[in-house]
Amino acid sequence: MSELSAQSGVPVPTIKYYLREGLLPRGEATSATQASYGEEHVRRLRLIRALVDVGEMSLASVRAILEAVDRPRLGLHRMLGTTQHAVGPHAQAPADEDEDDDWRAARATVDDLIAGLGWDVTATAPARTLLAQAVVTMRRLGLPITQDMLRTYARLAQEMSALDFDLLGGTQGRAELAERLTLGTVLYERAFIAVHRLAQEELSARTYGRGRA
Amino acid sequence: MSELSAQSGVPVPTIKYYLREGLLPRGEATSATQASYGEEHVRRLRLIRALVDVGEMSLASVRAILEAVDRPRLGLHRMLGTTQHAVGPHAQAPADEDEDDDWRAARATVDDLIAGLGWDVTATAPARTLLAQAVVTMRRLGLPITQDMLRTYARLAQEMSALDFDLLGGTQGRAELAERLTLGTVLYERAFIAVHRLAQEELSARTYGRGRA
DNA sequence: CTCCTTGGATAGCTAAACTATCCAGTATTA
DNA sequence: TAATACTGGATAGTTTAGCTATCCAAGGAG
Helix, strand or coil: CHHHHHHHCCCHHHHHHHHHCCCCCCCEEEECCEEECCHHHHHHHHHHHHHHHHCCCCHHHHHHHHHHHCCCCCCHHHHHHHHHHHHCCCCCCCCCHHHCHHHHHHHHHHHHHHHHHCCCCCCCCHHHHHHHHHHHHHHHHCCCCCHHHHHHHHHHHHHHHHHHHHHHHCCCCHHHHHHHHHHHHHHHHHHHHHHHHHHHHHHHHHHHCCCCC | CHHHHHHHCCCHHHHHHHHHCCCCCCCEEEECCEEECCHHHHHHHHHHHHHHHHCCCCHHHHHHHHHHHCCCCCCHHHHHHHHHHHHCCCCCCCCCHHHCHHHHHHHHHHHHHHHHHCCCCCCCCHHHHHHHHHHHHHHHHCCCCCHHHHHHHHHHHHHHHHHHHHHHHCCCCHHHHHHHHHHHHHHHHHHHHHHHHHHHHHHHHHHHCCCCC
């Protein structure tokens, strides 16, 4: 175990904790006080740390994702659905959403957008709630938000997704592909957000100047 | 105070907590046991809840942002810098980054990208670290990542930023504009992420089918 | 005049993610 | 072979964030 710790950079007590929590499978016990860990344990630990450190996910979400990745009979589309559901952020719709005019309107906006694009998205997809929450909040706080804008977002997002899928498409083997799709969902999004922040700074520098204008 | 609570939907003890933490200015005291709160307190509360609930930000980050928004002498470009710094996620570079080949290479990749685009971005921008962290993690885990891909991201991100700035550009008054830019940084990004997740589901449905293929 | 409410201060609570201690049983080493 | 160190596992403790709950004295309402 100390060797596993050294190879992965994760402290021994933390590895014990992950074992306890069922995030990491037990090593093969060679005696009452010894167990041997293999390459797959190192990979799994790195995957966990990537999701936690870079993806800022909770261990509960990581556990849900790992279970989906590890179920070989699960179709890839459903596995990705699990990942999306777990990866958060988790929008909280009000309990009595139907009573809330703003929420009803926002749901309608989202439904219109998806229908207009002809996209094949389940009615219960968490991303719908996520988008509705953003729309509600923007409307309530007076930030401009239009269908046109969302359609432009959709075009950009589609282009981005196509690029990511292209890069991962050649991966051989279900297990390998499952792991990469999961990681891609989290890491490519992170990378885009970072690039977007850079673009914002660039535009802000040009628009408002770097001084105290 | 109970009236403020009713108007904003935030429980009285939580308002007291925000007052204690300096997130919300005190109301004007009309006697030892009475204070009156105005429209700006309601606005401020809604802003806090938007950043916390939708932006998933910590109260410490919210405080930093509010302080920047409230400093009228602070140029808008710097104010946005503060927002970006606070809004996270916060990438943790290793302490001895220079010793780490992967990190040096990732930094170089990021620097090349920005230089190639001719963007005006400070050397200490947190988004640089964020992107470098994503690149390091992808390379370590074997996810494909190329300069070409990052340049495509950059083009998409630039288009997105331009759209957002266009929509907010007409805002009158520094205080109003400051608040909107801050909210925009957080909320437009959320909206885009949600749309991107929808695009992913659409593409995944077409690529892998919805069944258990 | 009695009772209720308010603002403010202080203390307590809950959950997540570790971290430390303990222990009995090996493995290592002098 | 005897002493020591280390292992895996179980249990308990720590830290931080973000609230809640309780208490209190002063003031307002009926």
